[in-house]
Amino acid sequence: MEKRPIITCYGDQTLYSSLCPAVTEMLPRAAVEWRRSYGRPARKVCVEATFVPFDAEIFKAKEADDFCQLTSLPYFHLYWTDCDLDTYKSSIRDHISTWLSILRNYGISDWMIVVVTHDEKSVKSKLLPRTNVYDKVKNDFCGKYADRCVMLAEPLKSDPRSSESWNNFLNKFRVQILESFNISLNKFEEKLRSQRELRTQAGWDFCQYFLMQEELAFMFEMLGVYEDALIQYDELDALFSQFLLNHAAGATAEWITNLTKPCEHWEGLNLSRPVDKEKRYQIQLNKITLLDLRSYLFSRQCALLFLLYRPWEVAQRSMGFMQTCVQDVELLEVHTPPGSLACWVFLSCMETLQACEKFSQSGQVATYSLHTASLWDYTRKKLYELGELCGLLPGMTPSSEQLHLVVDLVAGMRILEQREGESPKSKLQEALSSQTAFQKNYLELSELAMGTFKHIGRMRSAKRIGQDLADFYMGLGEYSKAEGFLLDALKMYKRERWTSIADHIRVKVAQCQEREGSISKYLRSCVCIASSQDLDDDLRMDYYRKLLKLTTDVSDGPYTLKAYPLLTFDKPLLDKQVCIIGDHITITLGVTNHLPGPITCNMLSIALEPSGSRALHGHHHVRHHSGTSSSSMELCLDTTKYKVFEEYEYTSNGQVQTIRLQCHDASTMDKQIGLNHSGTQKDVQLDDYTISASLEHVVMMPGHNTFSLSTKLDDLGSYCLSQLCAEACQIQLVESLQELLIEFQVKADASTVCLKSPSGQVLAGFVQELELIVNPGSYTIPEGAVLHVSSQTLQIFQDEGQNKLTSVTLPALKAYETWEQKIFVKAALGSVDEEEHLVDVEGDWNNSILCQSLTFQQPFCFKCKMRNTISKRFVELTMTATRTLSITVNHTSLKIQGVADENIVPFYTDAPMVLTANQSATYLWQLKEIPANMQTLSCSLVLGLQDPTGIQCNADYNFKLENEEMRYGMLTSIRSDSEGPVKSGGTCTLNVDIQELGNAHQAEQLTYQIEVDKKCWVVMGKTAGEIGLQNGRGHMSLKVVPLQCGYIPVPSIKISDAGNPGEFSERKSHHVFDASAAQCVTVEMS
């Protein structure tokens, strides 16, 4: 602090000059509470002082110029004495009263008399008052104000008593000084107020008033109450601004016109000294300019803010300050040479920034950066403005006028002294000196501003600077650098959907890319610009034309781009979900062209991907089983790893009840999808278009268009629409359709051949009419295809004329076109009621063999039997009609293989016979002369049949009979032993005679066995035994007793070869002709 309140000393000069340094030192040690009037807050103040010898001349000066002096005036007056009583009485008393009278003359009442005593005892020992100098002085001068006189006891000693008296003195002194301040300040403020009241009067001068109020501020500053000092300047600032506004509004004030002199220098703010004396002097002379006055005012505010340790507030206020100044200059229409104001702002900004940097501590960087960021930005803008003006921007050549301007501007900065380090002035001078220097400085400032903005998190502001930098780099021809900045900004604007800004930047990006020659990126930008909804139509048309030109001009294509935003597509519609192989499928596609003009595509195609090629539309799926009722499947959409779980819930009977898709990281997915269209083109890849639906030469008009794409599919399977591609010469616009999951199936139906009876019933034995129906299914049958028809068991005819049929030639048939032809079949009669016959049909166009089974119903049921006697043989055949049909049997004949027809003698006469349901006819033939060695007879019954409709045909019934030979003839008779009729209970004799037939008598012995009904007969003797044969004849008799009376069967005897006694099989017994079979005898009552 340079200035301290002045206090005058009078009296014993040697005394006060020895003590004053001690007082100066001790005075500020303790703070005193300063109470003030008008409800202003009390403040703790450390009082400091400068001691000067008393001189009445000071008051004369005050009289002359009492207007705005406050700090240079003495506030308080001290009188020092250490005399004894006698000296006091003789001279000092008068001396004091002269001093007081001078003070009183000037109306000063702030004084104090200090009495220094060296002999303490002399003071204390006196019993009566008014005996020492202190009491005398008090009594003589102080009157009511006892505080005006202070005793300082032995000040140079350091005992407690001395220090106590010191404290007493200092306390009183401080209070007195403050009181004196109050008095002076009150007086001064009173004056100030009255001055302010006069402000509307003509001739009132702001500068005078300014200096006066500043005096008050100095006073406060001197006292260390910086807040109050600052308030003074803030008040002045507000008052000044209001004046300017009023002035502009028409309430002109004379003093303001003084300020609006043309601006000749623009050295900017100076914060290096607390008080810019030179400017203050200008104010005193009333010659200050508007900018200087503002600068001075602001520099004082800053100085106080620095004293208050609030450097960030300097930064905060400076922005407003500079903008106000610029506005004021405009408002008051002050003439400023071009560029001078920019210079001023630049210098002031730099000065503030440098000053702040010096004062700020590292802990405040954040708060402080908040304000410096915009200051850096402001500085940067001003430098750019200057560069533009002086022709220093890239691509400009400074004219001689512009060079002059630089000289003038530098002159106006008034570079007087060289400050250490880089002063704002030297910096600006350097920056304006050449284009390279300008470039370096501008880029440096831009970096700084951008960095500070980024540091405080104002990304938008930082990117805005980035755009300016991009412009600058574009001027320099460094397009790739510029593009980087622009793309960065573009990303942000797109994310926040400020499309109009984004599109605007896109135009610049396009310019960069065009210069850089990166065709694919440039194409992309052209597409975006031409399709933009926000840009000018002219611009869009311009880029539309460029785009069209590029589509044909580029040579190293084709370039693949995303279709968005040039084209947007509606969801493709399929005409069918399931398509038959070889059939056309049509995809209806709505396309919106966002260009301002039509675009001609040589091809518009949709790639169709067989679904099998990637598991489930390009996503792997893994099935998880969780619990019994639900299972889930995980699918990964794209390769970007979204896990989507497909969950199934089943009901108790195993049906699917619910299917759910779940994505656990849906939030990230949402983001990704949101950015889907904004992504780079790197991931655009052309799918496989070998299977595709396409349309050639498509003209898309601006707005909505609808196209139908169709294709024919030759392979089976399920297909998914995977990608869409519009190809315009060298450009392929691609849109992925995978997410839409549009699928369809290609199916094939097998050809069918079918045999059908018109009546629904097929009878064996007759020629039956059938319909052969050919259905090619989803295939087509070429002209001349042959259908081979064959059967193992059936006879097949082309017509009723019974021409054999082996193959059918087909006409050309389209898919699902049926073709019919009649064919005729005949099945032999069989013994089974319903018999299945297979017909093989083979088509030579698709190599498939088809077996058609036909069920034939038998019209008759046959029973055949061979009947033998000892000498004769017969064949018996019974034919029963099984259907309700009336079938006429015209003739029948039996043929036996190996037997001449004349040896088969029928026992009936051939006459037509009608048989209907369950009616039967029995036929009998005698066979003569059968070759003896024939074991089996293959018989064939030939029937001449006629069905109810009158159709006649011959049918065969083939069957086989065992050829059995009779070896033995046997005769049994029964006779009562008691002569007369057989009586029950009476013994009878059973005689058995056996004769071997044929000539060779082979056997000598036979075994027999009697089979009797135990209720009827009792056999006396052996029931089984042997019979001897002699010359082919044998006899035996047995005793039997009938138990019942009546007509009862004779016991039957079974005989067999003795070699195999156990064999009484049915077959063997056939070799025995029992002449008395089923013979009965009458038994009478005994």
Next chain:
Amino acid sequence: MAVCVAVISKENFPLFIKTIPTENELKFFYTVHTSLDVVEEKISNVGKNVNDMRELYLGLLYPTEDYKVYGYVTNTKVKFVIVVESSNTNLRDNEIRGMFRRLHNAYVDMMCNPFYTPGENISSKPFERIVDSMLVQD
């Protein structure tokens, strides 16, 4: 009065923006967009003390040589930005507050329309009329 009035969604998407004169539209777009930095800063600063009943009016966001940008944030974080010319010294804080209140009321009325989906661009005629009444009329 104002030279630009903007309504910006919670996600910083522009919902409505109107300027006078329209030729300079882009400049104002930039100004409004950049001001979002300050808006966000102010909002996040308020969030620190919970008891603080948040004032919707954010005050002067940042001054430029030519324009003053004022901000206002609704409780649903919809931002209103009004740009006025710096030379227009008649507009005091109170007038600006009044403009924001009117704008907020108009916005609320517009939101009450069941056919308006929040987040869509605002195309309401009554809303635009009110905005027009705030813009400079020469």
